Amino acid sequence: MKKRILLMCGCLAAVLLTAGCSGSSAGENGEVNVYNWGEYIDEDVIDIFEEETGIKVNYKTFDTNEDMYPIIANGAADWDVVCPSEYMIQKMLDNDLLLEIDFDNVPNLSNIDPIYMNTVKEFDPDASHAVPYLWGTVGILYNETMVDEPITGWDCLWNEKYADNIVMMNNPRDVFAPALISCGYSLNSTDDGELEEAAALLTEQKPLVLKYTTDEVRDMMIGEKAAIGVIYSGEATICKDENENLQYVVPEEGSNVWLDCWVIPTTCKNKENAEKWIDFLCRPDIALKNFEYIYYSIPNSAAIEMIEDEDILNNEALFPDTEVLSRCETFHYLGEEAEEKYNNLWKQVLSE
């Protein structure tokens, strides 16, 4: 018996030991643990940072805000700097998961257009926890050769002409936004009546929808499998490069604008390095390098000034007029009860 227990302990110790050793050694100036969206950085940027600062970067990616949240909230890993979206930052703030950023260590913040720091105030009232990284709108991507008239508003998503030619996103809030706006309500509505009205509209739309998907919209639009797709502006730019029949429009009734920011969670162990990382990404040449790789809109006005290609500067999906932005709204964190409401109504729509 004793022998068996000993063996068991041995196995356990071996497991623990290997786990302990897997952490890589730190650089000469320590390390920084970065948790970012997938495909959301030019990996060369990481190498440059390591070279210039001597700080070792441990880089890992997540797929959705919802995947990331429990990992931070449960302290499952010690991330030093994370890049969530605005509504998730609000949720993290509500749950006291974020540290204040010492802006003395982030001098390059001056490159960020103040407009975006104002947007930050929508979810972080004193704008002291988040530094904008990338942003974009949600809109409609359509194939000119497959629609009869130029698309301007959300109503095309309910037009029977386009039955089996419409692709919608598949997250409850993303899918409800067009319906709520079409009814004339805010995309942050929590009112039972308003949400039920929107759900009824979505149920009505369901037979016309070809597919509910967030990941495949890009491929389907490029491959001309559908005429109309709801999509993020950054993805739209990539699609337009691949298929010149595609046009992107932010509907006139308004839409969703999103802003992903760097934040420092309370699990942070290397706060100064995290601030160095944020500052580094705000540097115009680095922001530009990232932009040229990812093609999402950047809030960095100094970097935008360095762009020479007229086509890119005139790209409405990347750099929309301020008028477009003024009719867009960010998602707010609505609390668990409201999230559940969205979720349940979405399930009802799907089970119809």
Next chain:
Amino acid sequence: MYKKSLSCPFLIWAAAFIIIPLLFIMYYGLTDKSGSFTMANLMAVATAEHSKALFLSLGLSLLSTVICLILAYPLALILSGSRLGKSGFVIFLFILPMWMNFLLRTLAWVVLLDTNGVLDTILKFFGLKGMKIINTPAAIVFGMVYDFLPFMILPIYNVVSKIDVNVINAARDLGANSFQTLYKVIFPLSLPGVVSGITMVFVPSLTTFVISTLLGGGKILLIGNVIEQEFMKGTSWHIGSGLSLVLMLFIIVSMILSSKYDHGEGNVL
């Protein structure tokens, strides 16, 4: 004593990755957000959208199991009787696709079944009307059958090929015709294989959410999709766990039914 201690790594494995996660699911399934005991998460299956999803899942997975059985049984019989089967080549052909990840194979079917996809183009080439199969329950059943058919063929083949030829010869000597031999001798002897085949097709079909997401266009809600949504997009791990427990109940019932017929020989699990 020595032999027993060899099972140690597995015991640790089982504790860490089977028992503890199961306990977690039970804990989440039987508590609410404040951590107090509740049956509400189990009862959540009674709501209109959940029960509809559950019955749809049961229906589709039963259908795909029956189709698999109809396809697999004759094939297993033919294989076990032929020289080809003995050389294992045809069996090899069935296992070959399993070398590739099933997710990729399902994705390939999306392309094949899509409007203006490969199948559509071929039908149209012959002047036939294109079939609208993608994003329908039919496409999901199709995907289930395609993905899980080998799990039906292999156990049946395994059992049938081990049936003693003398038993069959004896049946024929005693005057049974070939149908009687099949019905009264071969089929009862192959039952253990059939039963484990049914379990191995039915259980993954019942719980799948990937096949329904990919081939159903995200428009068809199976119970697996509901649970996935509760964990990944939704807010409530508690309801997700509760529904998982209910689903486990169905699986346990199907396995109990199976074990009644299973005498161990065909059990390749």
